[in-house]
Amino acid sequence: MGPLQIKEILQTTPENQSVVVKGWVRTKRESKNAIFIALNDGSTIHNIQAVAEPGQFSAELLLTVTTGSCLKITGQLIASQGAGQTVEVKITDIEVYGTADPEEYPLQPKKHSLEFLREIAHLRPRTNTFSAILRIRHALAFAVHQYFNEKSFFYLHTPVITASDAEGAGEMFRVTTLDLNNLPRTEEGAINFKEDFFGREANLTVSGQLEGELGAMALSKIYTFGPTFRAENSNTTRHLAEFWMIEPEMAFFELEDNMDLAEDFVKSVISYALINCKDDLNFLQNRLTEEEKNKPQNERSLPLLEKLSFVVDNPFERLTYTEAIEILLKSKPQKEGKFQFPVGWGIDLSSEHERYLVEKHFKKPVILTNYPREIKSFYMKLDEDGKTVRAMDVLFPGIGEIIGGSQREESYEKLLGRVKEIGIDPENLWWYLDTRKFGTAPHSGFGLGFERLVQFVTGMGNIRDVIPFPRYPKSAEF
Ligand code: ATP
Ligand code: MN
Numbered sequence: 440m441g442p443l444q445i446k447e448i449l450q451t452t453p454e455n456q457s458v459v460v461k462g463w464v465r466t467k468r469e470s471k472n473a474i475f476i477a478l479n480d481g482s483t484i485h486n487i488q489a490v491a492e493p494g495q496f497s498a499e500l501l502l503t504v505t506t507g508s509c510l511k512i513t514g515q516l517i518a519s520q521g522a523g524q525t526v527e528v529k530i531t532d533i534e535v536y537g538t539a540d541p542e543e544y545p546l547q548p549k550k551h552s553l554e555f556l557r558e559i560a561h562l563r564p565r566t567n568t569f570s571a572i573l574r575i576r577h578a579l580a581f582a583v584h585q586y587f588n589e590k591s592f593f594y595l596h597t598p599v600i601t602a603s604d605a606e607g608a609g610e611m612f613r614v615t616t617l618d619l620n621n622l623p624r625t626e627e628g629a630i631n632f633k634e635d636f637f638g639r640e641a642n643l644t645v646s647g648q649l650e651g652e653l654g655a656m657a658l659s660k661i662y663t664f665g666p667t668f669r670a671e672n673s674n675t676t677r678h679l680a681e682f683w684m685i686e687p688e689m690a691f692f693e694l695e696d697n698m699d700l701a702e703d704f705v706k707s708v709i710s711y712a713l714i715n716c717k718d719d720l721n722f723l724q725n726r727l728t729e730e731e732k733n734k735p736q737n738e739r740s741l742p743l744l745e746k747l748s749f750v751v752d753n754p755f756e757r758l759t760y761t762e763a764i765e766i767l768l769k770s771k772p773q774k775e776g777k778f779q780f781p782v783g784w785g786i787d788l789s790s791e792h793e794r795y796l797v798e799k800h801f802k803k804p805v806i807l808t809n810y811p812r813e814i815k816s817f818y819m820k821l822d823e824d825g826k827t828v829r830a831m832d833v834l835f836p837g838i839g840e841i842i843g844g845s846q847r848e849e850s851y852e853k854l855l856g857r858v859k860e861i862g863i864d865p866e867n868l869w870w871y872l873d874t875r876k877f878g879t880a881p882h883s884g885f886g887l888g889f890e891r892l893v894q895f896v897t898g899m900g901n902i903r904d905v906i907p908f909p910r911y912p913k914s915a916e917f
Contacts, residue, residue, distance in 0.1 A: 446482035453516045453526045460512045466548045481570050484718045489528040507539030560917045571719035576893050582711035587662045595654040595661040597647030602639050610671045611642035643668035649871050651688040656874045662687040676901045681910040688884035694829045694846040697883035701842050702755050710751045712896050727898050743898045755804040787814045790839045797834045805834045817857040819845040838895050844885020851875035
């Protein structure tokens, strides 16, 4: 089906057989004795080298073979004379599918900044860096589905449009078909959402969890893997307005089980990438090493592959929020007044605190549990002391929070109390509360931000570079 891809051709034993190679020109080099064309079709980080003799093709044709042009090359597969590849193509024919005027084509064979490439996101998948990231992203997504399938989880498709304003109020994108220039009004003068498409206010989801819980209360183990949206105006290297979230939800799992699953799950998908994305990871590792060359030795990070293996091979540190606060209070930066934000029981840890714990104190991933109820969501199960909840955040070096989860409150009365306490109208959540009324059960789940995982695995510093077409404040061009 379809022509052979470069990845396959590169693994073929050369026997002078005829081959057809299709791809985009990365570079063309002319020497006295030969013309070398490096072709890439995105199936692998490696290019295939095609060689022609000088004078074999007209100058006119060769002028159209430039970086970015798309070619069909016919020739023979032979053992390569040059270093760096085992096979090459001895060209007999070139068909130019599409030219790319060098005066206009923005990707030239030189180093482009990631910022510049973000401005040409429609073309950046043609670079080594971005094609490597996209292949790794694919492999991780595949590993996610494989992991859950093997563990008897069912993939549940939760809605993208929601009418519940229970979560993330104020951070949501509105979905409407109302004419913004001519809004229907109620007698009191408010916008009349009864006339809107759904007959009520609707938004893009910030999480599939609440519906995920409904699934878990019937199928026992489910997961969602879909797009989520947050209108938070945070211009950080770790936030997108549109990102993909993986949310498993399990009946009969307590917090311990939830932590075990989260740890096993991330380790498993990272090791899948280590086994299946070697070439791309090696490329990205070299890229990072190159980038850090000018840094002093003690500021350089572990080589990418070592960092990933370290996470896979070592148990995550588990401790309570309260214990973490004690560590922070006794820490050097705290004593020297180096933290920007104050430390004390009850604070929402900021990223400098999380990074201290992960990168300086424990030097490995950390799972923090039992946070104060005030700083966590209403659906988390209250601890016996009534002060903390059965929450768990998984913190990663360089990333901070990669997973947020909890055991859920299964008691109808306690959950209703919490709903009212934070000012949500229970009417809006009647269907969610019903799960606690009819056959409630202990259950747990978590949310993993897929792009933060891809960021960790690829070592990319900015989350905008690990999704094909990022959405962030003032940017939705492509
Ligand atoms: P943070 O505190 O880092 O903003 P959060 O506590 O708001 O995250 P949760 O609501 O717990 O995040 O979402 C679960 C997971 O989704 C997070 O652990 C993170 O991996 C990811 N995530 C959250 N917000 C974003 C975002 N804006 N862009 C990308 N990933 C995100
Ligand atoms: Mn969180």
